[in-house]
Amino acid sequence: MAADLSSAALAAAAAPVGAAPVLRTEDLGIRFGGLAALNGVNFAVARGEIRAVIGPNGAGKSTFFNCLTGVLRPSSGRILFNDDEITGLSPNRISRKGIARSYQITNILPNATTLENVRIAAQSRRHGWSLFTHHRAFRDIIEKAEAVLATVGLAAKADELAANLSHGEQRNLEIGIALATEPQLLCLDEPTAGMSAGETDDTIALVRRIARDLTILIVEHDMTVVMGLAHRITVLHYGAILAEGTPAEIQSNPRVLEVYLKT
Amino acid sequence: MTARRTRIFWMAFAVILALLIVMPFGLPEFWRRFLTEILIWGLLAMSSDILIGYTGMVSFGHSAFFGLGMYGAAAALLTTRPPSLWLALLYGLIAAATVAAFVAYFSTRLRDIYFAITTLIFSQIFYVIIFTWTDATGGENGLAFSRPALAIPGLFSLPFTTLTLYWFVLAVVTGSYLVLRRITRSPFGMVLQSIRENEARTRAIGYPVERYKIVAVMFSGLFAGLAGVLYAIQNRFAAPDFVFFVVSGEAVIYNIMGGVGTLVGPIVGAAAFLLLREGLSRLFPYLASVASQHGLALPGLAEFPYLIPLGIIFIAIVIFMPQGLLGFARRRLNE
Structure with a gap:
């Protein structure tokens, strides 16, 4: 059903009545040569x-994440954050506006301590x-960093070199670095990429905990994580929004089943 | 733990400084001057460590900063009567900082090898300007001037002797070390190290990386200029040779030999390199004379190119002590 709506209408439907979306994209597109990696994306959260x-x-x-965080400059369209246009700003300016991200491939300061990783952020x-x-x-900075480490469950590893943390711990440190910038x-x-089942559960609990104070966008392949966490789901296919809705709606959407969930 | 390490550090600092203060008493004139030069080249190398060791950028432009410090000092010493030490420092630092700001603005947009090449090109541009602008710079011959006195106007005025100049240079280098050490541990310095570790991530958490790099290059250039001023005062001349990029290369070599990212390491590297070069240059003529005393004629031994064994030693250090002499010594002490 949702798939029949235009993506503009979907974007409008995504925002609860009365609440201005914190992030909105209008007709966002980016081309790499002849390939349209994103095409007419109207998104609101x-x-x-x-x-x-x-x-x-x-x-x-x-x-899409790289466009939101300024790593890539969109070829067309606009990105609005708190009704403030941020299209094409540099990553450091966007970070200062209040958008933080974690990375698919662990991206930390390996030769610094765990504490220093979040302290510098x-x-x-x-x-x-x-x-x-x-x-x-x-x-004040050190206390902030220590509080963040406690949140992501790494307080005991504060003085450990980040390179010596386990993969799961590094993934959570990744989230900690982003959190320390007070986004x-x-x-x-993909916060749970490569994690064991136990670590994945811990990370789901962590995301739930921090979600009380923030808006969260999460890219994830693990459907149990997605269905358990998300209020709403946006399905991208060939750079365009294929469907959007609650987890239940997405799970029963025939087009989503066809292109993604069944494969 | 950290408090204990801090105490050990300051005790070692005091002992080494005390040794350096009394060292010239046992040395003849030549070696006193040699020690002063080691400190000056050590300061140049230490200034480039801010970029190599802390920010992860290799600069071949330090000869330009060093040279402009020299020519700035020359300008002050040639235009003011009596020549003033403090004006020489002021002019030299302003000249070096101006050039550093100029070079930093353009070169920090580029990364890695492109940054290195850009700084090299800039230093060569300044070399050509100084070499050809004979009216102002003396061209190929450079500028000669007299040494200023260690003076505070109205209070006292002492002409520099080799010994007092050594102490003066030691004081400036020690002060520079303490300032640079503090900068590398400041929030700013921690950002530089974060840039070295992961530049994209540092930008993503909100730091304007290019601006930090510009300030890093300016600080580095300022202290390189200070080394240039000291060199001008020590040798009473400024010459275009010192603006040539090879001088920057030597600073990089001292860094690698001594250990990057340590500040003290580059001074150790400069000392090791210069002492080895001096020693090796004397070794072969000495061996030849010993041999001839024993009736052995070894033609060519006295003229043996001593830079070859120096190069071999350097390569051995790079291979077997990749963290440099200081890094190697530290590891040994910790074991």
Whole structure:
């Protein structure tokens, strides 16, 4: 049913009545040569929502994240965050607006301690240009970093080199780095990739916990994770929105079943 | 744990500094001057460590900063009567910082090898300008001037001796080390290290990476310029040879030999390299004379190109002590 609606109408339907969407894209498109990796994407996510973005490999999920976070500059369309246009801004400016992301392939500072990984992220909001004071003198930053480590369950590993953490711990550190920048919108790119079943459960619980204060976009291949977490799901296919709806709606959508869920 | 390490660090610092202060007493004039030069080249190498070791950028432009420090000092010493040490420092630092800002603005847009090549090209541009602008710079011959006195106007004025100049240079290099050490541990310095570790991630968490790099290059250039001023005062001349990119290459070699990302390592590297070069250059003529005393004529031994064994030693250090002499010593001490 949802598949019959135009994507513009879907975007409007995604936002609960009265709540302005925290993030909105209008006709977003990006081309790599002759390939349209994203094409006319009208997307909106409401404040406080957990939204999953799913789709087959190459559907444009990571490209979509890269456009939102400024790594790629869209070829067409606009991105609005809190009604503020952020299309084509640099990643550091977008981070300062309040969008953070984690990466599909673990992207941390391997030769720094776990604490330093989140401390440097927390420091990006305050004191970053302080030149002659020892970095440990800024207690506010260290306390913030320690609080984030406690949230992602890595407090006991604070002094460990990030390179020495297990894969699952590094994935959670990845989320911690993003959280330490105090975002309003957190984009998680396959946060449970390569995790054991136990670690996946812990990460689901973690995402639920942090979702109380933030809006979350999550790209994920593990359908149990997606169905258990998301309030709503957007299905991308060939760079366009194929369907959007609640987990139950998506699971019974014949077109989604055809192109994705059955494969 | 960390408090204990801090205490050990400051004790070692005090002991080494005390040794450096008394060291020239046992040395003849030549070696006092040699020690001063080691400190000056060490300061140049330490300044480039901010980029190589802490930010992960290799600069071949440090000869330009060093050279502009030299020519800035020359300008002050030639235009003011009596020549003033403080004006020489001021002019030299302003000249170096201006050039560093210029080079930084354009080169930090590029990364890795492209950054290195751009800084190299800039240093060669300044080399050509200085080499050809004979009216102002003396061209190929450079500029000669007299050494300023260590003076505070109205208070005292002491002419530099080899010994007092050594102490003055030691004080400046020690002060620079302490300032640079503090900068590398400041929030700013931690951002530089984050850029070295993962530039894209550093940008993604909100840091304007290019601006941090520009400031890093400017600081690095400022201290390279300070080394240039000291060199000008020590040798009483400024010459275009010191703007040539080979000088930047030497700074990189001192860094690699001593250990990057340590600040002290580059000074150790400069000392090791310069002492080895000096020692090897004397070794072969000495061996030849010993041989001839024993009736052995070894033609060509005295003129043996001593840079070949120096190069072999350097390669051995790179292969067997990839963290440099200081990194190697540290590991041994910790074991």
